[in-house]
Amino acid sequence: MMASQPSIAGQAHELTCKVQELERELTEARRQLAATGEILRLISRSPTDVEPVFDAIIASAVKLCGAHQGAVYLYDGNLVHLGAHRNYAPEIIEILGRMYPRPPQLDQVSGRAILNRAVAQIEDMRADQLYSRELTVVGAWRSQLAVPMFRDEMPIGAIVIARPEAGAFSESHIELLKTFADQAAIAIENARLFAEVQARNRDLTALGDVGRAVSSTLNLKVVLKTAVERAVELSGTDAGSIFYYRPEVGRFELGETAGLDEEVIAKFRKLDIFMGETGMGEAIAKREPLQLPDIAKRPKNPLRDAALETGLRASLIVPLLGGEGALGALVLQRRRTGEFAPSVVSLMQAFADQSAIALENARLFDEIAQKSRELEIASQHKSQFVANMSHELRTPLAAMLGYAELLRDGMFGELPEKSVRIIERVQANGKHLLGLINTVLDISKLESGQFKLTLVEYSLDGMVETVRVATESLASAKQLSLRTEVVRGLPYGFGDEPRLTQVLLNLVGNAIKFTDAGEVRITAEAKNGSFVVSVSDTGPGIPEEELQRIFDKFYQVDSTSTKTKGGTGLGLAIAKEIIEMHGGRIWVESVLGRGSTFSIELPVRAEVSGAGV
Amino acid sequence: MMQRILVVEDQEDLREIARFALEGAGYEVIEAATGAEGIAKAETEHPDLVLMDIQLPVLDGYESTRRIKALPGMERMTVIAVSSFAMRGDEEKARAAGCDGYVTKPYSPKQLVDLVRQFLAKA
Numbered sequence A: 001m002m003a004s005q006p007s008i009a010g011q012a013h014e015l016t017c018k019v020q021e022l023e024r025e026l027t028e029a030r031r032q033l034a035a036t037g038e039i040l041r042l043i044s045r046s047p048t049d050v051e052p053v054f055d056a057i058i059a060s061a062v063k064l065c066g067a068h069q070g071a072v073y074l075y076d077g078n079l080v081h082l083g084a085h086r087n088y089a090p091e092i093i094e095i096l097g098r099m100y101p102r103p104p105q106l107d108q109v110s111g112r113a114i115l116n117r118a119v120a121q122i123e124d125m126r127a128d129q130l131y132s133r134e135l136t137v138v139g140a141w142r143s144q145l146a147v148p149m150f151r152d153e154m155p156i157g158a159i160v161i162a163r164p165e166a167g168a169f170s171e172s173h174i175e176l177l178k179t180f181a182d183q184a185a186i187a188i189e190n191a192r193l194f195a196e197v198q199a200r201n202r203d204l205t206a207l208g209d210v211g212r213a214v215s216s217t218l219n220l221k222v223v224l225k226t227a228v229e230r231a232v233e234l235s236g237t238d239a240g241s242i243f244y245y246r247p248e249v250g251r252f253e254l255g256e257t258a259g260l261d262e263e264v265i266a267k268f269r270k271l272d273i274f275m276g277e278t279g280m281g282e283a284i285a286k287r288e289p290l291q292l293p294d295i296a297k298r299p300k301n302p303l304r305d306a307a308l309e310t311g312l313r314a315s316l317i318v319p320l321l322g323g324e325g326a327l328g329a330l331v332l333q334r335r336r337t338g339e340f341a342p343s344v345v346s347l348m349q350a351f352a353d354q355s356a357i358a359l360e361n362a363r364l365f366d367e368i369a370q371k372s373r374e375l376e377i378a379s380q381h382k383s384q385f386v387a388n389m390s391h392e393l394r395t396p397l398a399a400m401l402g403y404a405e406l407l408r409d410g411m412f413g414e415l416p417e418k419s420v421r422i423i424e425r426v427q428a429n430g431k432h433l434l435g436l437i438n439t440v441l442d443i444s445k446l447e448s449g450q451f452k453l454t455l456v457e458y459s460l461d462g463m464v465e466t467v468r469v470a471t472e473s474l475a476s477a478k479q480l481s482l483r484t485e486v487v488r489g490l491p492y493g494f495g496d497e498p499r500l501t502q503v504l505l506n507l508v509g510n511a512i513k514f515t516d517a518g519e520v521r522i523t524a525e526a527k528n529g530s531f532v533v534s535v536s537d538t539g540p541g542i543p544e545e546e547l548q549r550i551f552d553k554f555y556q557v558d559s560t561s562t563k564t565k566g567g568t569g570l571g572l573a574i575a576k577e578i579i580e581m582h583g584g585r586i587w588v589e590s591v592l593g594r595g596s597t598f599s600i601e602l603p604v605r606a607e608v609s610g611a612g613v
Numbered sequence B: 001m002m003q004r005i006l007v008v009e010d011q012e013d014l015r016e017i018a019r020f021a022l023e024g025a026g027y028e029v030i031e032a033a034t035g036a037e038g039i040a041k042a043e044t045e046h047p048d049l050v051l052m053d054i055q056l057p058v059l060d061g062y063e064s065t066r067r068i069k070a071l072p073g074m075e076r077m078t079v080i081a082v083s084s085f086a087m088r089g090d091e092e093k094a095r096a097a098g099c100d101g102y103v104t105k106p107y108s109p110k111q112l113v114d115l116v117r118q119f120l121a122k123a
Helices: A004-045 A051-064 A090-099 A109-116 A133-138 A171-216 A220-235 A262-270 A279-286 A302-309 A342-408 A417-447 A460-477 A497-514 A560-565 A571-581 B012-024 B035-045 B061-070 B090-096 B109-122
Strands: A069-075 A080-086 A120-122 A143-151 A154-163 A239-246 A251-258 A290-292 A314-322 A325-334 A456-458 A481-486 A493-495 A519-527 A530-537 A585-591 A595-603 B004-008 B028-032 B049-053 B078-083 B101-104
Touching: A004 A051, A051 A069, A051 A080, A051 A154, A051 A171, A069 A109, A080 A090, A080 A109, A090 A133, A109 A120, A109 A143, A109 A154, A143 A171, A154 A171, A171 A342, A220 A239, A220 A251, A220 A325, A220 A342, A239 A279, A251 A262, A251 A325, A262 A302, A279 A290, A279 A314, A279 A325, A314 A342, A325 A342, A342 A417, A342 B012, A342 B109, A417 A571, A456 A460, A456 A497, A460 A481, A460 A497, A460 A519, A460 A530, A493 A497, A493 A595, A497 A519, A497 A530, A497 A571, A497 A595, A571 A585, B004 B012, B004 B035, B012 B028, B012 B109, B028 B035, B035 B049, B035 B061, B049 B061, B049 B109, B061 B078, B061 B090, B078 B090, B078 B109, B090 B101, B101 B109
Parallel strands: A481 A519, B004 B028, B004 B049, B049 B078, B078 B101
Antiparallel strands: A069 A080, A069 A154, A120 A143, A143 A154, A239 A251, A239 A325, A290 A314, A314 A325, A456 A493, A519 A530, A530 A595, A585 A595
């Protein structure tokens, strides 16, 4: 048992040491935790600004990993940039400032971490043949540790710490630095996403403005002015303009501008800019945006020379392409030389698309407006021609009918009975022709808008009676019974009496014409402020598929009936027009083999709209 | 004494038809082919009634009627307007110009004679 005494003391010492070590580890872990916690708080507090985060990271990294100096390097996929750094002597900063930005290289531990995408260590830089000679002399360090930062498995930078003594870094320090690298990557990603969202929002707002302008107004100037102003504003350039291409003269013409003063605009307007000789022609031919980083290096042409004179050096030209070729170009201009950023190019493409839509819309609108004006004029000419023509046709017809009547009435002596019959045929055909001419005249008046209603008080009862008297002989000639059923005490109507009589005469005339046996019946009543007048027959009826088209102009159920029954196919179209001008409607119901009923619903008192006195 | 009708009509055929019809009914017919001729004949011949075509070249029927009615002693002359247009408003315009009656072409000669007879009976 005694032999165990010293070992108890040893054990106690060992335990004490262990406890102390654990306490140290715990303290360190607490400090690490505190540091990373602080960094995370910083990240969430300043999503747009990575600098304070980097400062905190590098300060903690240096302190917690037993280093003396350190820096954050950022890699844009092309060049490495020096970010936040800690405890560098002024001469070191001067050397690094000269060195960076530059592509990643193996003479720096940061370059090795980025190129190899892995943790890189220099245990003793004096023994490292690749390490930068210049920094070996000036640098106050012997060993360095670099941990790469990643986004989507691509390196975006590295954190570097340096110590004055040679030797390998401990595993725990490497792990800790990895944690810091991850946090830095998160901060960068956050800031990038934030900036992207902001930029997107801004672009979307601007595109929305232009889009709204496109859809809310056909005023092309407003749309394009909005587009070019927002384009200049968002791309942070000095000036912008939209040029229209005039294919008829093969030249561009300055449209809306932003950022150009009146004098320059006036100068640009005077230029003869031909398709072939400018960047605009080139961009249009290629159908894609064209970068001109320095127009001074371009061949001379009027627009380039004028732009150079006003101090503009770089251009971005986005073609405006429509369905039928070039509409023009959106041109951004900057005093500083150099290419425009890809994000600006894609944004301008979107603006150009919007502007092209606006131009195309306006062009189509103009075309439609022009076409409808032409159509209207053509239609007026046609109606006028038809009106004149029917008038001209009536004059000789009047003479023919007049002479025929004089002959028929024996003005020049009694005629043989046969001649009387022939003269009567001439008269009947002449009257038919006159009816056709009058119908055509009515249609031409309807089409040219000259057809006006003259509204007067009328008695529907009287109108039905007039029609009955006028058609009675036609019905009895075919041995049809013609009946009228008019409800007693109908109110007086207000409408175009002669026109309404014409409609009713047409319906009854048709009914008699197409009915070979049975009856034709006219009914009239008043319901809810409207007259309802129906004309029913026991004729052949109208096939279902014809019912819809029967009121169309020049439509006849069976075109062969034109020859046997006569008519222009215009009567019902005119009837429909007249009834609708009165604010009423006309329709037909029919059963094949049983007959048809044409009905009119007509306001007892017609509105004055569409009526003229 | 025979009653005399002045027919102002630029279409020769229509003038002739009117003449046949009216002469057949026992009237004396004076013809004029233009508005100016119509005014001159109204002044010199003092007809009992004027049939005035509306669509006359140069001096139209409205204006001719106005001028006839402005002649001394002619304020009460009966003028019947004859129109081939049958446009709404023609009749109103004719009445405004001083026409007493209105008939649209083509008219039946018989109707014309009836109308003339009615107006002369009133006068």
